[in-house]
Amino acid sequence: MLIAEVSDKFDLSQDTLRYYERIGLIPRVNRNKSGIRDYTEEDCRWVEFVKCMRGVGLPIEVLIEYVELFQQGDETLEVRKQLLVEQHKQLLSRMEEMKTVMERLQYKISAYEQTIGEKEKTLNRTSP
Amino acid sequence: MLIAEVSDKFDLSQDTLRYYERIGLIPRVNRNKSGIRDYTEEDCRWVEFVKCMRGVGLPIEVLIEYVELFQQGDETLEVRKQLLVEQHKQLLSRMEEMKTVMERLQYKISAYEQTIGEKEKTLNRTSP
């Protein structure tokens, strides 16, 4: 698969794809005889994985570390698992924070509705 | 309240507090006769509000707009409410995304546990 197709498929610019590879956010992609990137299925899965994880804010350094560990083989299974567990935990606590903020927003919204409702009542009383 | 206290209270650097004010993320804080910021209770509530909302990723521009609308008075009640409703919606969809990512992580973690478990069995079989 060429970079243009991967770019379309995952809605990431070619520059971003090259950048991700450069900094080790995905493993190095093979080139064909003329030096052009040829993404395998597995490369695509990495791209998709990274896009997904970045999308919810997992730090780049963590993902880079994950790729590095992955490339070191089976000895790092446990460490990789721990890394995922830690990120899962982080996501959970961020979600909890978001939940309380959403409740706060909802409270404020209700207060606005209340206020607006009262304004309208006043208006109806004063304008015949 | 002096900037140093506000800085401590909300764990934001003085630079950040000044920056927030400069870009309109909080309304302008009054200065005393010698030009030094003197935060009122309301200023503090703004700081806390902004810190909270930024913490879950509400965009700065949106918050700036909210402050502007607020300062325009009661005519903007409805618009402000809509703005909050929209942000509430955004948070909800981000939370849904995070939830599916967390499920995915959990799935991966289980797969790791499985694999590691099998490795150990093999080890136990081969080492007396």
Added chain:
DNA sequence: CTACTCCTTTGAGTTAACTCCAAGTCAAGC
């Protein structure tokens, strides 16, 4: 062969959100 398009690399530029710095002011302590 020439032109064109798509890719390559290296390195520089951009944007957001701070963060730091220099020069200056003011009030308090000695």
Added chain:
DNA sequence: GCTTGACTTGGAGTTAACTCAAAGGAGTAG
């Protein structure tokens, strides 16, 4: 009166995460 320290301002510097640009190679169309 001088020093100290916390503050002021405007503006420059930093970092992360892209994003763009310049220079060049490979393969295809005319």
